[in-house]
Amino acid sequence: MTTDPPQASRPTHLSLVPPHRGGGHGLPVATGPARRTVATAPDPLQAHGGGHAPAVPSPVVSVTPAETAGEPEASPPTSLAEPSAEPAEPAIEPAEPEAGPEAETPAETRETARPSRADSDEWRGIVLVTGTDTEVGKTIATAAIAAAAQAAGLRVAVIKPGQTGIDTGMPTDAEVVTRLAGPETVRTLAEFPEPLAPLAAAKVAGLPPLDLFDVVDAIRAEAEKHDLVLVEGAGGLLVPMGVRPSGEAWTFADLGTTLGCGMIVVARAGLGTLNHTALTLEALNRRGVPARVVLGAWPAEPELVHWANLGELVPHLVGALPAGAGSMDPGVFRRSAPGWLTPALYGVLDNWRVWAEEAG
Ligand SMILES: Nc1ncnc2c1ncn2[C@@H]1O[C@H](COP(=O)(O)OP(=O)(O)OP(=O)(O)O)[C@@H](O)[C@H]1O
Ligand SMILES: C[C@H](N)[C@H](N)CCCCCC(=O)O
Ligand SMILES: [Mg+2]
Secondary structure (H helix, E strand, O other), rough: OOOOOOOOOOOEEEEEEOOOOOOOOOOOOOOOOOOOOOOOOOOOOOOOOOOOOOOOOOOEEEEEEEHHHHHOEOOOHHHHHHHHHOOOOOHHHHOOOOOHHHHHHOOHHHHHOOOOOOOOOOOOOOEEEEEEEOOHHHOOOOOOEEEEEEEEOOEEEEEEEEOOOOHHHOOOHHHHHHHHOOOEEEEEEEEEEOOOOOOHHHHHHHHOOOEEOOOOOOHHHHHHHEEEEEOOOOOOOOOOEEOOOOOEEEEEHHHHHOOOOOOEEEEEEOOOOOHHHHHHHHHHHHHHOOEEEEEEEOOOOOOOHHHHHHHHHHHHHEEEEOOHHHHHHHHHHHHHHHHHHHHHOOOOOOHHHHHHHOOO
């Protein structure tokens, strides 16, 4: 784990041109997986594992680093800089950095442009799913990843360490995932009545708080029996989850560093998401946890802000779910899920330009 502060990179300018159409319709809701495409030119909305900022103007969204326009590979914006550190014991197989363009990156920018080990690789083993906040779509995104991985032939488990708010009468996250994706195993480790952070919910209920190492042991036990274990947090990254044997509170970030695995950050698509996403990625980067982003709910009628945010977040994105996915018939959800996710998450979405055009 590194304790180095995030590296500074260059300022950026945004050049935004929404798609020319009479109003976008969002992601396809009930279609099959998106078709695979082969990129023929540098494409700002092309999904790739390199995690570099787009540098070529696009008819859809163009994000052009001010000092690097024309360079094929530049570092991402400072506020959303690529996580560069690596965990001590990663659950994700290391990926070879891309040759070619990477070699042309100036030495002083390589630190921030370095691909994480999740790049161009499938996320196997233990994968934590956090969010920029509560109610951002973590559960629906977890279900989509589980569905896509199962369709790819993996044995999948989903674990919710701390489910709060069970007295609200709402379906639990485990129930939602079971209905939508039906993974082989779904486990909730502890339930608390009040809709609060798990540690607070344990305290007000007079129940034992979650023990970090009990949670670690339960996750590792499932990892022995499955190819992919998705673990959904509660709220955002630094929500107090429970207590360590020392009595100190622990967070989902602590779970990530203890397990040494990668994290998916589910983010909103609308105004405010750039700050929340950057804060979450920076916190993970400082802890040496590789991270990628999935948009929890891409609106049916995207506005300028959504296209602007998409352009900014593309270097980090490994998926985007349509708003309304959670209400789909489970069969439709399972057939559609691979079209919302890149191959890193067992999907077929490999070109954001094509995705954006098909979304309209
Ligand atoms: N893509 C989506 N389609 C339909 N509904 C969605 C979608 N994303 C989120 N929702 C709805 O928004 C709400 C929040 O989603 P979700 O339960 O996945 O949030 P969460 O991030 O898991 O929150 P928590 O911190 O409580 O676990 C739910 O009511 C869910 O049905
Ligand atoms: C009840 C809710 N849906 C989540 N399960 C818990 C969210 C905790 C958020 C705590 C906080 O950040 O203030
Ligand atoms: Mg949830």
